[in-house]
Structure formats: structure tokens, C-alpha cells
Amino acid sequence: MRGVFGLILLCSFISVSFSTDKAFHYSLSESELRDIQNYPDGADAGYDDYEDSALGDSVNSFFRESNSQLILDLDLFKQFYDEYTRVSDAASEGDVDYLKTVLEFFEPLKQNDVSAPCLADIFHFLWTTYNYANTVKAAKTCDNCNCTRDYKILFADYEWIFGVVDAMGKIPAAIGGGNNLWLGSWSTCRKISTVKNNQGQHWNGQYCMTRYYAYNKYNPLKAFTTKTNPTDVCRSNASNTFSEWAAEDKACFDMMPLLNIGLCMPDTCTDYDVQKVVEFLYKAAELSMDSKFVCNMTVTCSNDRAENKMYNNLPSMLVLTLMIGIFSLMFYGTCFHYYIVDPAGGKIEGKFSHLLMLFSIKRNTEQLMDTSVDGDQIRCLHGARFLSMCWIIFGHTYYYICTSFTTDNLIQTLRGFPKLFYNQLVVQAPLAVDSFFLLSGLLTTYIFIKKLKNGSAKLNAPVTWIAFYIRRYLRLTPVYLLLMILIVTLSTYISDGPFWRPLERNNCKNSWWVNLLYLNNFFKQDDQCMGWTWYMANDFQLHCFAPILIIALYKLENKGVILAVLMLAASCGVNLYITLIRGYPPAPLLTSTLEIIAVLDAYWTELYVKPYIRCAPYIVGCIVGYALNATRKIFPMTVLQQLVTWIIAFSLGGYSVFGLFHYTKTGEISVAWHVMYTLFGRLSFSLFLGWIIFACETGNADKINRILGHKMFMPLSRMTFCAYLLHPALLQLYYLSRNTAFHFTHAFQLFYMFSVAVFVSYGAAFLFCLVVEQPVTNFDKLIFTPKPRHRQNGIETSPNTDIELQPASRPIIRGQHNDT
Template sequence: MNKQILIIIFLVIIPTIHASLKYPPHYLQLWRILANSKNLSSSPYHDAEGYNYLDKLSTNKYLHNNKHEIEKAKSLIFDDICVKISSLNVSKKCCEDTKTFLGSLVHRYPWALQMLDSYGKPPSGILEGDFTFPGSFDECNSAKVAIPTNSTEFMLQPFKPKYCQVIFPIKALTSMNDMLVGGSIGGLHMGACFPDSCQAKDIQNLIQYDIHLLPKSISGNISSVVQCEEDRGYDSKAIISLIIISIFLLHIFLGTLYDVLLQSGKSSSNAAAQNGINNSLPTSTQDVSLKEKEAHVNCNGTKTPSKSDEELDAVSKFLLTFSVYKNAKKLLSTNQPDGTLTCIHGIRFLSMTWVILGHTYIFGMPIWRNLTIIQDFAKNFAFQGIANAMVSVDTFFLLSGLLVSYGNFKALEKTEGKFGWVYYYIHRFWRLTPPYMLVMMVYIPLFRYWGDGPYWPKDGFEINYCKDTWYFNLLYINNFLSDPQKGMCMSWTWYLSNDMQFYIISPIFILALYHSEIVGFVLIGVFSLAQLITTGVVSTTEKLPPVMFSQDSDISQKYFTDIYVKPYIRIGPYLIGILVGYLLYKNKCKMRMNRYVCAVLWMMATISAVSILYGLYNLNNGYAMTQDTASFYTTANRSVWGLCVGWVIYACCTGYGGYVNTILSWKALIPLSRLTYCAYLVHPIMMYYFYLNQRYSLHLTYVLATFLFFGFMIMAFMIAFIVSMAFEAPMIGLERLILELKRKKK
């Protein structure tokens, strides 16, 4: 394997056109002469056919005194080059332009040397996992091909340079398998600069022919893939997306302008009034209120219509749903009605930042120069909280179950047990889907146009995944794809599919608890037990580790497919959330508890949570874990985590939260809490944009990751605010407007 890597490096840093020659690459001697003006006697070069062009002479002396030898080399290289590669399915134009490139190197034209210099070269740190040699993307593309008008030698003709990457899919070295997460490197990537007439297939044929010249013992398993930077015109999907975005922006502009004019008129009327009549803005209610029928993680609060709003016609109300002025005022409001679960805001915000922290490390893996350091990070005790950031998703499941159950229990109490089935499902679908689909509409067709560089995917990051499976996202079943890791569009949205699937079956538990507490508890107990048994059986039979990231990429993928994204594995915290919501409803957020009992429960919750987060510390430090222990951890950790967070919420809502409740209920977190759904949707896109726009790989350190995390967190919530104002808030306003018009008709 070491031989394969060295050969690949040698082949790719040399322009691949030499593969067509009958003899070894004779023009290499010319390049080395032209690129070095020093005396080269200390490093003579002899090829397999006995050529020795350097002959221990300086470059200048050689050029002046050995013209015959140079002309001989030129003849070997240029005169018959296109004839010799005609059998390789390489286009004539590509051959001629490459001939121009090589001839210009002989003449030492600056642009040709610039193209050559832009080639990727093996750096230090290969054994640390740096298998990407991008070269200089900008240097290649900025080369200005300029050939003297009187130059006819080698049929010189102008062309444009084009940056390409040659990728050799190779398995990680045996000695590195224990160091690289997943046990595999993505392949050896090397940047190269070619004439724009050379298509990826031309370059690949040349390189593959190079490989075939090698002994079969070392070339049999080497293959290559070529990706080139191409001109990207806007396709029909991108144009349609831009049109839809423009329509939204137009409505937002008109709605905001109309609202500002409306508010200005009200202000003038109030200023003219002499009696000081109070015409205050309507109060905003919080989206995590116990009085709400259902409160999912969304980007907006709710609003009680004022008299002035009631007097407006339907068209005016429609425009106002797009008003940034109005929607931002509601979102940024910190007013909370009685009965609000104030601690939810802090838990939701902190969980979202935890997700961003974990993804900062994971999503940057394609460009980390020193991948093997992750193994060292995992041995650090403090890093366990980052390595186990995935449990933050279970917190969201718990919150969702809690808010859905409590809101619907209150609604059932008001309607005397009547359940609005149609509205229940339509409301949820309408709240989640428009921003979800609109973000996807912006991301999939347009992402490819946002950047460039050696890491930038020319067809978009997930265009192949989403092209055939986007409707799985619309139906909220993308977590049931046969190979979710390779075919899931916007892979992080597996959470939304699980959440929707849990929501669909929630009435079974809610109605059972409402009409018969015993039946409800038994039903939830049966489902919870089934979840635990299923998780244990799958984990044991598949011999899966306790976490997704394994030294074997196949095992990691199986864990993701069979454990991580499946609803029958992840439902535990959601069911616990339903129970916590029921207890809050039944006890009306009031409970008398002995302080010693309270202290014991807090201690148990703390110890359990710490055990979940840091329980794998010994495993990460090389200590073996039996399969039974691994299966037990996989089976219990999510439900135990749900119980811990459930206790924190219950204690805070019933007056036993102390300083924890004070911190989690801080009013400044309310607007940020409302943005978590939008932040969850957009933060991976933002990370991809940053990482894939890099020109060179990054050296991962704690300091770098810390700065990236805070930058990502701030930008995620800023972009979430924009998405909320553009997509989420107008859709919520339209839902309310439709319901209002429907009530008036009745």
C-alpha cells in the first residue's frame, strides 16, 4: 500500500500527458532543467532508456551548449504526441492544448510555470490523515495564457486553464486504521491544472494509462476519478427557485412597507389626541405556554388580534403576515403569559448550541489536515461532552413530547374530551413543512453557485442524494431509506421525520391517559419496553458499538441506519416527555415535596446524566468493552437521559429548580429559543459553505474549533432570523388568517 501511494503521488504531480509516450517521460528532464538554474550535479537524473540530459551541467550552460539534445527531446515529446495518444480516446483539442502548455514550459512562459506551480504536491503530515493535496486553485484559474503572435513552434495556440482534482480511492493504511475515525480515508485528492479543452474523461484516460504502464503487482488496484471546475450556468431548477424567492421578497417588501405606513398613521392619530388614550400594541404570548394547544419548536410566538387588526380587510391582513416589522416584534418580545414553561427556553437554546458544537467537529472532517488527532481528543475527559453531543437530540424529542401532550390535555379539558383530529395533523404539517421545503428549495438547486475551490462540489453537495429522494423528506419518511447515509437528502433532517412520526401516534397515548390513567400508563410502559427490547436485540445481533463513530466505516454506517435514525429506537425520550407533560397538567405545576427527597432526585439525575456523557471514557482510552455492556449502554442511555432532563423540567416548573430555573428562564433566551427550529435547518448548510469554500486543509486544534463554534453559533441564529422572517413567520400568519376567515364564515 505504501508503494501505491508513492506511485500515485509521482504520477499526478507530473502532467499526465506523458502517459502516451512510448518511452518514460522524457520531457521531465526538460522541466527540471527549466525550473532550476542551480548546478544539478548533485542529483543527476537517469531514465530507464539511458538518457542523461542533465549531465552535471548548469541549466544555462546546458541550454546554450546542448541545443541538439534539447531538440531531440522536443521531437520525442511534441512531434508525435497526438498520434501516440490517439488510441486513448483523448480529444484532439485537449492534446493540442497540452502540447501548447508543454511547449510554453520549454520557453519558460510565466503563465505556464504558474500552471505547473499550481499542481498539488505531497505535504508533510500524510500519516496524520492529510490525503488532500489541493495545490493552488486560484493560481491555476488566474493564469493568463499569452503566446507571442510570432510564435509558431509546437503549433502554439491560446487556451484557458482549468483546475481539476484527481481522486484515487484507496483504503486507509493498516497502521492507520486504528487512528482514523471510520477506518477509511476518502481517497487521495490531488489538484492539477489542465487546459480547459481537456474534459474529465480525457484526463482520466491519460492517468489510467499511466497506471497501466506500471507493474501489475502494484497497479492492479489503483483507479482514479477526475473532477474539474466547469462553467456553471443556471439551470431550470435554479431559475424557478430564484423566481419563488423573488416572489417572497416582494411580498415581504410590500407587507413591511404597508405595516410601517399603517403604524405611522396610528402614531400620528395618537399624537394628535389630547386625552392620552392608551393604544398599546397587542401583547404577544409565548410559544411555550401551557395555554397553547400545541407548541413545537418554531420560529415565532403567537399573537392575540387587536381591535385594529379586526377592522382590516382580508387583503391587508394577508400583506401584514409578511411584515418584517410585525413579525420581528413578536419574535423578539420577551413578554410571557401566566402558565409559561419558562425553563424550556434555556434548555432548547442550550441543546441547539450543543448540536452546533458537535457538528463543528463532524462536518469539518473532509478538510481536517490531521484527522488522527480526533483519536487523541476522544481520550480527553473534557471532550466526552462534545463526543456525546448526540444526546442533545434526545432532549428535543423529550421537549416535543412534553409540549404536545400538555397542550392537548388542556385543549381536551376545554372541549370536554373532543379531539380535533383534522386540525391536529394539518396544523403540525403546516407549521413544519413550509420552512423545511423552502430551505430545501434554496439549498439543493442553488448551493452549487455559492462558492468554488478545491473542496467545492461542482454539482452541489447533495444534488445526487436529493434528485431522486426529495419526496421522502416531504412525506417525513427519509429515515426509512434503505441506505439513509448515502441517499438521504439533507441528512440532518432525519430528526424531523422521527418527530413527525412520533407526533402522528401521540393521540393514542394522550387520549388513553386522558380517559383512563391506568390504560395510558400501561400503554406507554408497553411501548417503552418494546423500544428497549428492540434496541437491545438489534445492538446485540448486529454486534454494534455503543456509539456511531467506529474504526470500521461499515459498522458506523450500520449503526446510523439501524439505530440512530429509526423511530422505534429513538421513541423513548418522547414517551417520557408525554408522561412529564401529563404530570404537569394533572398537578397544575404545583407539587409539595420533602426537600431531602428533592435533593436525592437532583443527585440521581446528575449522576445519571454524567454517567451517560462520560461513561465511555475508558472505551475511548483503549479499554475493551464486552458486547453485552455495549448493548446495555445503547439500550438505556437515551431513555435515562430523557428521565434526567424530564426531572429538571418538572422540578423547575413546580418550584424546585432554584438557580437552575433562574438561569434557564433568563428572558434573553426567549427569542433565541424561538429560532432553534430554523437554526437547526440552516446551520449544517452554513457549515458546508464555510468548510467547502476553503482553499487549503485546516489543522484541527481546540482553539480553532472553539472560534469556529462561536462563529457558527452566531451566524446560525442570524441566518435563522432571516429564514424566520422570510419563510416561517408568514406561513404561521397565513394559517391564523385562514382560521380567522373560516370562523367568520361560520
């Protein structure tokens, strides 16, 4: 944006005379610009290397002085940079006249809606700068040691103004490569504190991150997604005034900020004050050029004001009190276990004792770490669940780096990342979510049919459906709700820094109820709360409709399988229809042309989070669960049959993961391949995983079963649900807490960050399980587990037989109460 660089003036409180007859005459030759933008070719050593010239040509067009300016005008850019650096020179040289011009320029701020304390501190800084320049001018006449010593004392009183200037965001390296992070120094700004009057009041610095968004006319993605020369596109309409722009061009490109500048402001200014001051500057710049570039801007300031402390936030203090209460229960429950229950031989009497034991760390840890195996477990699901979660963390590790906009080589990475073959494991990480849908459908079907066969669940008994629906909701929601509360309260005060902001911008105030109803994949899509929990909405919705298919499989058997296949075909058909009609890519993949980014919002709401699209792996899971019940875990196959089946299975798995490599690398795909992958790509992965599980449980994959069913996976499997809920929040907390920009380099960096993310996520999941998940699980068993049988009139009965049905994974995965 040409006008955005007028904001640099604010960094030093300088002004430039925005007269309409003033022209900027600095430019670089085209050959010089090409030399600057010419990146060396490389293989796959890092994400800064490029083998094509498209990016260089696009960036070159951004900076050229011509009618084809797409984002930036180098003339204005250079002039504002010169004005920015002039402030310290003016003060140091005693250029009083120039500083008078600054004061005059900022006079109109008094007419804007800026608070009086903020204005007072802004002008205090300006007048201090002016006085410093006067002192420098007077010091030049000093010709003896006495006055020199006096002036040194005066200069020491004024030195803080240079700290303010030094903390401001400055032009970084690699702006030609898309570096839009002009951070400055958060720590330098926050340390500034100087007495400003005889009352002893202080001028304290606060760091403000300002983010600027351009009109869609200057959307940078056009340079990569358009098939024509972006320079030609811009030349054709460069002379249009704002009123002549098309409606699409007047829309705001708010997918990512085109510029981020750190400002050091007085802490008497609110976010609103800073926004009004900055708007004053960039609107003046746009007015001088008779053009419009910035459509929106946001400001996030961090300071040490008392009203921003946690102890002045009532909801946060209430939540802190709640957490202290829970930890107290854990302490007393553990002591009760060690000093009362254990000496009594493990006997627990009384309701209060049972409730207190729910929070025993000793008991809950033993349950989490239990590795005992019974004959009713599908052992391979332990490893499948954990490895699928690792794959999701693998993808999210880099997804949240990009979406947090804390990377200084984001565009290069987005374009270069898909070109490396092994990065398909990251690009295709969304397939791991299908693993959990499949496991959910498999366990729900397997357990329900098993209960129907042994008589512990009856289709005509209302209590069966109470157990199926209500218990499912009650077992999942407390963990979900507590994390939501922590994110919108205590997590806000965990850290600070130039990128820091609340994880949920709206603090879930507008859409929390949609999440708790598990409808957040249909409603409030523009105002999401904990966006990654779309999976829980889908899973709960599919769980609600699962009995239709499960009963059909149980009653109709082979005809039920036909019904399941028809439902699969319908889901794939709807997916293909919407994809072709709307022009969406065959999968939510990042390609070198960044196609998915341009349609991400629409693709997300119309396809990615809808249950009628995501139900295919769930249906496959239902079929596998039915097959395991039908075969009674015995399905002999000849060596030749096994060989052919495994070749087909691995071909399907390889196709689903790597079948779109050419598309991600080039952004080009044939119509036939597009249609085929849309129909069968994701389904192939579900069939591949479904076969592995079926083969493990029917004796056709003993070695794989020994690996996936190893005891080391059992505790990790139980913690997977908490790891799923926690890891996006933990990743964002880390990225937003950084004091410096992140820079993508090579594959080792990718592996290192992924390893740390898995370790931290499961470590936090273990603590969260002890705090809330295991107590909730034990409370559920305390309320709903059938009472011991007793004899009545000579007949042994069980009063709670019909409510014995457990949530999806209880009888199969000991201690695990959900399918994630």
C-alpha cells in the same frame, strides 16, 4: 496506494517508461523511517501529540519496502516524485530528448474518449514545454547581447507553463501522519490565461480536485480496528493476484478518499475528460506493477466557462426570481405597515392587506423578539431548547470538518480526540437530539390533554385530527422545502475553491420526494438529500403515532403510564437485540480505535435513524407532559426528597454523558457495561432532562427555572427550528470554501469555532425566520385561528372551536410552531 502516485505524472505531464523489467531501488532504512515517524509524547496540548506507538507503527508499515505494504510503496512514491520535479529541470536545461518521451507517452490518449479541444490544449502545453526546452538549448549558444534580449522575449512567452506546474498539487508535509491533501494552488491555476494561437483564443487554467479511493484490501482502518498486527495480516496475502482476492477485498473502500491531488488543467477539459486522462496514468502504473490499488476516482473542476455560470442555469434563475419576489413582498409589506396600517391605528381590512402584512419586517420582528410571558407557558423550555441546539452545533462543528475531508491531520485527530475527557461533550453531542424528541413528546402530550380537558378538542371530531396532522405538515414543510431548493440551486454558486462542490452531490434529484413525505429515514438511505433532516422524519412519524399513547394516558391514567413504560422497555430491548446481533458499539461514539467509522453506514440505517429506536426520549416526554397536567404544576417535596432526587438525576446525566469515557479512550468495553449502556445510557439522559423540566414547573428548581426561563432565551428559542435546518449547510459552506487545509490544534480552537458557528447560525436563522417562517406562521393563524365569537339566536357561538388545536408548542412557546 502504490499506484496512485503515478498520478503525480499528470501534474507536470511527464512520463516514465513503465516497462515491466524496470525496478525502483530507492528505500529508507527501518531505523530512518522510525525516526521520521517518531512523534513526541504530550499531555493534551494538541491533536498532533500521541502517547502510543500504534499510529507510528501503522504508518511505518505503509511506507516500508517489504511484503507488508498496506497502502503506499515508498520506492514508487520516491520515483514518481523525482519524475514530477524533473519537468521544470528538463525544460530549463533544454533536455529535448526527455520531453520527446513525454509526448510519445501521451500519444495513446488520442485513442481514449477525451474531447478534441481538451486533447488539443494538453498537447499545446506539452509542445510549449518542448519549444521552451529547444529555446533554452539554442540560447546556450548565444554569445552577444542582441540574441540574449531576443531570447528573453521568447522566454517571457513561455513562462506560463511554469505557472501550470507550480499550481499542481505537490507532496505536503506530514504525509507520515496521514496528510493526504496535495492541494497545490487554486488561485494560481485560475489566473493562468495565455493566447494559444493567432486567432486570439486563450489557454485558460481550471483547477481540478481529484480524489482516489482504494480497494477494501488496502482499507486504512484495518490498521486501527484489527486486534492483530496489521503487518502480519498484510504479509499473509501480499502475493495474491487480483483474481485471488476475496470478494470483500475487491469491494471499494469509499468512506473516505485515500489521496486528494489538485491538478491544473485547461478549461476545455470537462470533468469526464480529466477523469479519463488520470485513469490512463494510474492504470498504466498498475499494469507495470501487475497490481490493482485504485478502485474509483472522482473529479471536481472549477472554471470560468459561461455554461457554468448561474445565469445559464434556468432552475437557479427561477429560484433567484422567487427570492426577489419574496424580498419585494417584504419591502412592500413593511412600507404598508409603516405608512398605512400604523396611521390607521393598526386596523387591517381586506384579504390582500392581510396577505401583504404577512411579510411585514416590522411585524415579524416584533413577534420574534416578543418577551411577554403568560401563565400558560412552560418557561424553562426556552433555555432547554436553545442550549440543546447549541450542543448539536457544538458536535456538528467538528463532524462536518471531518466529513468534508478538508483536514490535513484527520487520522491523528480522530484517534486523539476521544482520549481527552472534556471532549466527551463533543463525542456525546448526539444526546442533544434526544432533548428535542423529549420536548416534542412533552409539548404534544401536554397541549393535547389540555385541549381535551377544556373541550377545545374532541376525540370524535374529524377536524381535531385535521388540525393535529395536516397543520403540522403544512407548518413545517414550506421552510424545509425552500431551504432544500436554495441548497440545490443558488448555494452551488456561492463560493469556489479547491474543496468546493455542491452540498448535495446528487442535488436531491433522486430523493427529494422522500424527504417531503418524511420517510427519508426508511427509504433512499444510499442517496440521501439533506442527511441531517432524518430528525424531522422521526419527529413527524412519532407525532403521527403519538395519539395512541396520549389517549391512553388521558383515558387510562396510571394504566396508560404502564403502557408507556412497556413501550420504553420494548424500544430498549430492540435496540439491545440489534446491537448485540450485529456487533455494534453501545452508542454512536468516536473511539480511539475508530470502531464506529467501520460500521457507520450500517449503524446509521439500522439503528440511529429508526423511530422505534429513537422513540424512548419521546415517550419519556409524553409521560412528563401527562404528569404536568396531572399535578397542575403543584408537586411539593421535602428537602430530603429533593436532595435524593437531584443526586439520582445528576448521576443519570453524568452516566449518560461520561459513562463511556474509558471506552472512547481505549476502544475496550466489558460485555456487562456494553449491555447496560445500550439499555440505559441514552434513556438516562432523557430521565435527567425530564426531571429538570418537571422540577422547574412544580416549584422544585426555582433557580434553574429562572435561568432556563430567562427572557433572553425566548427569541432564540423561536429561531431554533431555522437554526437546526440552516447550521449544517452553513458549516459545510464554510469548510468547502476554504483555500487551505484545516488543521486541528487545541481546545481553544474548538471553543472559538463553536462560538462563531452559533452566532452565524442564529444570525442566518433570524433572517430566514423573517423571510419564510414567520409569514408561514402568520398565514396559518390567519386561516385556522377561530373567528371572533358572535351571537346567533341569543346564543354565543364559535364556528371554529374544534380546529383550535395548535401545533405542539404554540400555546406554550409564543410564536414557535414546532418542537425543534
